Amino acid sequence: MKTAEVIRPETVNERKTLLKISNVSKVYNGEIVALTDMNLDVKEGEFISFVGPSGCGKSTIFKIIAGLSEPTTGTVELTTQTSKKESLDRTEIGFVFQHATLLPWKSVLDNVTLPLELKGVSKKERQKQGLDVLELVGLKGYEKSLPRQLSGGMQMRVSIARALVAKPKLLLMDEPFGALDEITRQNLHYELLKIWKKTNMTVLFITHNVFESVFLSTKIAVMSARPGRISHEFEVPEYERNEDFRSTAEFSQLVGQVSKNLGH
Numbered sequence: 001m002k003t004a005e006v007i008r009p010e011t012v013n014e015r016k017t018l019l020k021i022s023n024v025s026k027v028y029n030g031e032i033v034a035l036t037d038m039n040l041d042v043k044e045g046e047f048i049s050f051v052g053p054s055g056c057g058k059s060t061i062f063k064i065i066a067g068l069s070e071p072t073t074g075t076v077e078l079t080t081q082t083s084k085k086e087s088l089d090r091t092e093i094g095f096v097f098q099h100a101t102l103l104p105w106k107s108v109l110d111n112v113t114l115p116l117e118l119k120g121v122s123k124k125e126r127q128k129q130g131l132d133v134l135e136l137v138g139l140k141g142y143e144k145s146l147p148r149q150l151s152g153g154m155q156m157r158v159s160i161a162r163a164l165v166a167k168p169k170l171l172l173m174d175e176p177f178g179a180l181d182e183i184t185r186q187n188l189h190y191e192l193l194k195i196w197k198k199t200n201m202t203v204l205f206i207t208h209n210v211f212e213s214v215f216l217s218t219k220i221a222v223m224s225a226r227p228g229r230i231s232h233e234f235e236v237p238e239y240e241r242n243e244d245f246r247s248t249a250e251f252s253q254l255v256g257q258v259s260k261n262l263g264h
């Protein structure tokens, strides 16, 4: 079994494991080997970014974690459950995609509360939880708006709110800010970090942007070219994430380290 090279700061994370990916491989149609021998331990409360070349299997591992696809070999365990034997409890996993994928005819509030409606939660309770989560993402007052009346960044906030409304333990974000302009993207970085701290969630985040991965994460998982596996893990020390952090020597050094190991 190949193991990833772990580049650690002095402090070692002692938190409980939330998700364990063990020797996962995925072969599509009996011929396309998307993942091979992938291993990763995710601790509660971590924010892990996945970076790697296009087609290395980042979305594939997210689909396996979410229970939307089965691994060909290996296991993904969320606390005590194993996706090989039974699907993960989806209510504990939220998913945010690159595009907001909102229903255009439904109001912001109705979009956000859709997962609760599907679970049969009463209208009164749905509205309460929906308004709470809209406040959390900074969209208080927009509950009656339609998606087309919002900017791309605001639509993404709605999409994040919809994923948060069911109070997931684990949030999977597949290039959520990839289609946004740089200023909106940076504003959302701060918002997302605030939400992450406030909710104590565990976040897994796919990005092609190394700067973004260093700014947001507690750990960066670098994946090799297809067939993908984790080739390096970088733990990011607990710097205060503010505008100054982006111009520090530590930030540039981490960006350099991660970039140097991409594509290996």
Ligand SMILES: Nc1ncnc2c1ncn2[C@@H]1O[C@H](COP(=O)(O)OP(=O)(O)OP(=O)(O)O)[C@@H](O)[C@H]1O
Residues within 6 Å of the ligand: 028, 029, 032, 033, 034, 053, 054, 055, 056, 057, 058, 059, 060, 061, 226
């Ligand atoms: N349903 C599928 N059937 C067949 N092949 C697939 C399927 N889904 C993904 N693949 C292939 O598996 C490989 C990994 O795809 P995946 O989308 O997981 O990569 P990725 O790292 O997320 O890519 P990108 O960064 O471009 O979004 C690619 O070669 C892709 O073409």
